[in-house]
Amino acid sequence: MERPPPREAEVTWRDGDVPVSARYGEGYYGDEDALAEKRHVFIEGNGLPARFAERATFPSRRSIARPFQIAETGFGTGLNALAAAIAWRRAGCAGTLRYTAFEAHPVTAPDMARALAPWPELAPLAAAMVAAWDRGERVFSLSDPAAGAGAGGAIEIEVIEGDARETVPGWRGRADAWFLDGFSPARNPELWEPALISAIAERCFPAATLSTYTAAAKVRAALEAAGLRVERRPGFGRKKHMTRAWDRRPRLARDTRCQSFAPDPNPDQPM
Template identity: 50%
Template structure:
């Protein structure tokens, strides 16, 4: 992962990586890959919206599972061209832990070789199949405001708002909206009221949707047209 950032330390709970810093799992204990597909892909209307140059941005890179699931979805849909994927991460996971986490999903691990090699070498820009990936190191509250791009879809995948409130603040959600292309979307596993209100205040049309597995609800939304 990018040099100069402190790696998160990981403990393991039934084969699922848990952040020692935030005491929160990196993905669902039930089935992390199914969760990613339900929450972040389907929640953003993907793969139906994919097109050449489509740009996904993410808060919280974690194990890289969301990226790998996205690549698999793109390939499965037979979309021509290239995908852009930008992820903001303050506390990267060590490449060895990333490999161990992805090993739970053989289909994901099969395409993750370039990701693991790049992260092991500390690369910030690399390709994984059709995806051109940029990892932005550091606190998103500092790095996102100066980011010169806008995303077509956002994966909001920080740790639980109760344990990692920095990634769910009203100011940061406003920056997410400011860095969203017209008609762009977001999806997140959390249905916390203060998060939904912050995203609505930022300009998204927010709705609560069925969550993954035992989780009753998640949130998704579309950026409102400027008036």
């Protein structure tokens, strides 16, 4: 009888500080500036700086008074979560940012710490994340003890372990923004199956946005089949294209948070 694969991720290292999944034979991020790439694909790709700024400016507006919810397929080293947390803090939002990730093979705390070490700007929040991770916590709050009162509102992290094809359909939440960041469709096809993409689309607030580094035709087709509006956008560095999508429901056209996501006249044409 074949033994089940280990739950915990096995990480090797390329060029000293680039984490690579032994299971999937692929890096957790590229060889270029990974933090800049995450910001391009997921933070800018979901229009988060402008959306966070609006929440900071109009905190009592009913449509934005509730917590802002981000969801991610694949937590990896936690780099995406920290990039979102930094953006939230910089915007000065007084409310709560909730970040839910679905991870089948969590990394160890030492591997997480090593992977996040190259970015000093992340150090305070990264230290808090690694400490919680090392204690076995998968639901925790991020805070910087040295930050002042104006550092922004609460940041709550939840990592749901297990196969996303089972855990996402079982999630009772909805997201304002989805980060689709599994390993490539060729190496990790499970995270890009149409049924899972459909479950993700069903767990979106009206006007929700989604982004991913891949522009694979099968991924874009699955997003469109799930009822989402899809466009191909310039990628980061050597990657020619990335993908972003958004909820089609009528509220999108009226929601000022998403005006920057108006569809291109020819979204499938090369950028």
